[in-house]
Amino acid sequence: MAELILLLTTIASVLIAAHCVEHQLKDQEFVSNYSYKSLISVPNNVSVETTVLDLSHNNITNLESTDLNYLLRLKVLNISYNLLAELNKDIFDSSKRLEHLDLSYNKLENVSCTFPDDLRYLDISYNYFTTLAVCKGLGNLLKLEYLGFGAQQILQSDIEAISSLKLQRVFLNLDNLTYYQNGSLLMLNTKYLHLASLSKKNDILNLLFDAVNVSESLELSNCANVFYIETSYITAIARNSRVTSFYLNRLSLLWNIIILILQAIWQSPVEKFHLSEFTMLGKINEVPFDYSNSSMKELHLHNIQSKVFLFDQTILYRLFSEMNIEVLTITSANFLFMECPLKPSSFQYLDFTGNAMPDDVFQNCETLIKLRTLIMADNKLQKLAKVSSMTNKMIALQHLDVSRNQLDYNEEECSWSQSITKMNLAFCSLSNSVFKCLPKNITWLNLSKNDIAFVPLDITHFEKLEYLNLANNRFFDLPDCTFLPHLIVLQVENNQIPYPTTELIHRSSNVSRINMGRNPFHCFCEIRMFIGEVKKSPGKMIGWPEKYVCEHPDNLNGVMLADFYMPEIYCNIFILVPVIVVPIILALVLLFIICKYCDVPWYLKMILQWTQTKRRTRTSKSDYWELGRDFDFHAFVSYSEHDASWVKEIMLPSIEKMDNSIRICQHERNFLPGRPIVENIINCIEKSYKSIFVLSPHFVQSEWCHYELYFAHQQLFTEKTDNLILILLEQIPQYIIPSKYSRLKSLMAKRTYLEWPKEKSKHGLFWANVRAAISINLSDLHREISHNESQALLNDQEDTNSESVSVPSESTKEDNLSGH
Template sequence: MGPLSNIQVFACVCTFLLWNNIQTSVENEFIANYSSRSLTNVPKTIPVHTQVLDLSHNRISGLSTLEFISLSDLQVLNLSHNLITELDFGVFFFNQDLEHLDFSHNNILKVYCQTLAYLRHLDLSFNKFTALPVCQEFRNMFRLEFLGLSATTLRRSDFRYIRGLQLRTVLLTLEGFSLYEPQSLTALDTRSLRLVFAANQNFSFSLLYDGMSASENLRIDNLRYTLSYEYFPSPPVTLLKKIKATALMLDTVDLQWPIILQLFLLIWYSPVERLTVRNLTFRGPLAVPGYEFLTLLSSLEQRISLGGSMKVLTLEHVRNKVYYFNQELLYRQFSEMTLASLTIYDASMPHMLCPNRTSSFQYLNFSHNALTDELFQNCGTLTDLKLLILQRNKFESLPKVSFMTSRMKSLKFLDVSSNLLSHDGADVQCRWAESLSELDLSSNQLTDAVFECLPVNVQKLDLQNNQITSVPKGMAELKSLRELNLASNRLADLPGCGGFTSLEFLNVEMNLILTPSADFFQSCPRVRELQGGRNPFKCSCELQDFVQLERRSGGKLFGWPGAYVCEYPEELRGRRLEDFHLAELACNTTLLLVTALLLTLVLVAVVAFLCIYLDVPWYVRMTWQWTQTKRRAWHNQPEEPEGVLQFHAFISYSERDALWVKNELMPNLEKGEGCVQLCQHERNFIPGKSIVENIINCIEKSYKSIFVLSPNFVQSEWCHYELYFAHHKLFSETSNSLILILLEPIPPYVIPARYHKLKALMAKRTYLEWPKERSKRALFWANLRAAINIKLPKSFEPNEELNDVTSTSGISEYVNN
């Protein structure tokens, strides 16, 4: 756009950027936004310190001094798009700081003037004025830079009061225009001039000619002429000497071909360096009285070949209403122009010819057309071309595009995005211009094979929005590549930098990367920025390394942390990667195995220690022997039915305590009144059976088991067996079958560790102590007999019937406890 955009900058910068900021900001003491509230009057609640006030798009029809007298700090006032019919500048007498005043798009018919010395921007455009509302007070507005006016008639005298002002921009809206006095616009002294006509009225070409003579930058909106070509006023011969315009923009142009050619001839020889035509519609007829279309073209071609001042030509949104003419002639005119920059955008152009001689084109933009792979094939005259933009066309073959550039010796930038390009990786070699350093291949149909057809000296490469799944290894090296864009493809992982030794910027956003490689920066040491966000990250152990990579990279991940979010698993969707953490043990397989192995070894060691300390193998062996004994007893079916009691008690004692048992215990229990039938191993063990079997059988056939405890007892292995099996019976039958007799005190440290059952029994059960005093022994025997009290079956009773031993309640309670 260049200088042409300055017209819009000065005319709209405040009303576009400033007001846009106003609308998006909250009301405070400096900015008050009351736009689009259907107001009919200026609010009385405006803060007194307001500097910027927006009252646009309301229904306000009148203003008064009282509404603004308290706003002494007011600098910017926007009253556009209201229903104001009369404007009195005296309303702002007390607003001495007012610089920006916008009354555009109202119904103002009359203005009452007063000097506003500090005003810089005044917009009265798009109103109902017949003549320009310029009064003599305007000559004192020396600081005025932008002036917007509207009228239906223009006379030279209308500008007399602003002739001495150094205006940057003047906007004239001439809707319903009816009269123009020639040379009126030349009275203006402005850098930029914009003329806006109604879309349904014929344009006055005198305004165009005078406008080109009045301003350096000229813009005209709605250039339309429906009359016959013969009524078209040819430009005066002396006009070329008066033209000051160097930049010309024509927006919304609807003209016949002969008129367009005539205007173009005029502009070509004028000082205009930059011509922009937007929304151009050209119509027939091709032939007019006194002229032939081919004659006009031939004349144009001859004059163009001589050169002119124009350097930049831009045609945008071109619509052709002329059919059945030789378009090649038109393309030839464009190709032979001595321009530095040519843009033909959105013109449905199917082709462009290669210049016949060395061209001066440095910039070509043919975007949004219908160009094909046949463009500029074998064209060697575009040697000065540096930038070529071919977006949104119909190119299909990437090798043909490369051949197109091969003879463009100065080409640095090529944009063929949004086409139909593909490359199947065939043996066809690609030949690019060696000078090409920037290449845009985005939004095409390229696959992994594209890396076999790239310019070797490219520094910036855009391949986003294609169908690339990976960067193949062993491809041609791109040693100069600094920026690579692979966003919106199908990559499953970060590419390596094996062939990109100079890569500094990489974009892989919006691919299919679940778990990026954590060694990326190791393989790509020169990368300064990685854009890897907006991928469907799978938050697992593999991703932990990538999260750690961000912390070590020193801020090289662009968009961190907002663009890096978990997608899988479902329960973590939406969580930022920076908030995702897993224990190191859960992700380090080696550490997990070593830990598990150590724990297993510790567990085995503890179990082994406990087994040894608690004599677990011995108990296992005893349990096994008990089980085997029971199994054999069940298979052999013994004569005496199991579970039938034959003895009152089984005696377990150490052989070292045998004298006490034979001399004291047995005589006192088996003789006398209420004799007891005892089972003693020397007389009741059955020959032929193992000792263990005999012990088990005797215990099971005895009502009670009497254990004579002493230091000798705990040293006896067989006593331990007998205690174990008796204890087993205690738990299996839930009966109170154990009787402990403490013959001698047993210090706790004397009892081996494996005798934990004995320790438990002595701690929880009451035992009978053998008294040393003879006077206490009668009570001892009475308690013992009471504990063994039971009626044996008659088949096993001795010849003399055993009498029940009746004990006192106190003895029974003592024993049972």
């Protein structure tokens, strides 16, 4: 039963996961981009998962039904800028989900196909349509929001077919227009009408009268020559209009025509006027302008250029500064200055982004009393203190944007308007001192992309600050937020913070939202506290967990902090000591006890000596062969009579009986009777391969032991052979060694000796070391020496023979002389 439940649970989990994957795939867009490929037909390898297909800017001449019928998920199709001349009737029958279709800039003359019912965007402009009969097939597209089209003739009957559609935006290209039937545009039901390339050669007056009464928003593009008509027509069209938002794009006009149009619009129902990508021509002179009786509220000028450079610029500045409107935007117009209004102004919003205005502008200006927003981004402002004095008389100013200016602050006195609550100082190269020159009542502050490393702790007057952006600076830790009691959002992303300290995390507990993403986090023990705080309130960190990634160490680079794990034992010293250090200490103590009890160091020392002894034995054999020495004994043993019992009862049996081939020379059994003792000592030492000295306190008291040691030591120096073996039977205090035993002191200090162990278990290894030191086959040594002597004798005879041959006899000498 349990297995069955587990199986059903697994199947359910798989089905849920599959459903989630399918749902995610539905929400995702699969883009297939084939633009700019010089294609002449639709490629046949387009993925069936495609939802967005871009075939623009190619040379496709024809669309077949088989090109699209398998793309059942297609939502967006862009086939603009191609060479399509016709569309098959059933081309979109399989594209039930198609919502966006762009067929502009082709060679279509007629469209007989049926468009999908879910279509929201359709652009068939810039084709070769004679009339707009194509519109008769669009009446059923009830979801259509955007329609772009154009033809040589515009008739009411064609437009009437789409009059029931509630369109958001209509684009109409008129570059090929030859005939316009009055009232045709009035059939459109749209919120925004965009006319492009209207030409003076057309019946423009009727078309313009209709255009300004279609919707509340009208845009004219590339229509410069339209305005070279009588002033009365322009004024009449403007005053008999229902347009409240008027857009003019891509125009080049004379200065006097510009003033004429602006004056006509000023006294029309238009409330918002946008003029962009505009070039002023002709002489710029002062022209009277009537600001009265206007509905105008907003004037937006963007990307304004002038072909005239020598003129009185105050004409422009005065024209705009005296306008009685609420919003004035002049961006990317290369304005060098702007004058202060002569009388109290109605300006509430001023935007001069992308000009070249210095910080002398609006100094001591007392007439901008209603101004609430001032944007001076990307200009030539230099001194932050001077910018503050610019605002100190703007009593209603709330929002100031001076971003993207190279501002400098040297701790001069600042005098901001007390009403400022929002300030943008991004991209200004400001340092930490900027906090000493900020409005006290500020609630929103952007200091991103500056050169700030910390927030000075003596700044305590930002009690109302709610939003602080310090992204892309040089912070190495979170700023101290204790002086910001009402802070809600803190941005510190893209700084140099490896990990925020625990104290500063707690000091920012009052902050509701913090963005610390894209910092070079160091994933070590220190960051665990930060991760723990985040997991307690994951909604507090903006961008968590995707933007919080380890950078160090290298093996964790790219790992999200949410996936980082380091055991507590590696970071907590109080756990590390009892868990790791204590067992190590106990193990070392245990090892020490074991070594002490079993005397492991002694065994290691003896094994090392045995290895060194075997190596020295091999070396000494070759040395004796070179000397030609002949040995009768393996070793001569020297000892005190007080130690004789140990030598006879323990040493000799342990060596000779365990290895019958070893012969030890002992004075009692091997000294020749009748010879002097000294001669016997010398003879025994010379006939022995090694000399063993049994050292003890009694040894240093024996005169004969001293002689034996002296002769053996002399042989060591004369023959340079390693022939001494020292056995320390008992410890010898240095103070009891007579001064004449200087050689013994020297030997004990420089040479390794074998120390007799008291424990019986160690005797075996001890005697193995002794036997290894004297182990040699005397018979092999005799044969080798005999062979070497025979070889040497043979070499001497050969040298003698060669000399007898090479030296001529006396008779030979005489023969040679007689021959000459």
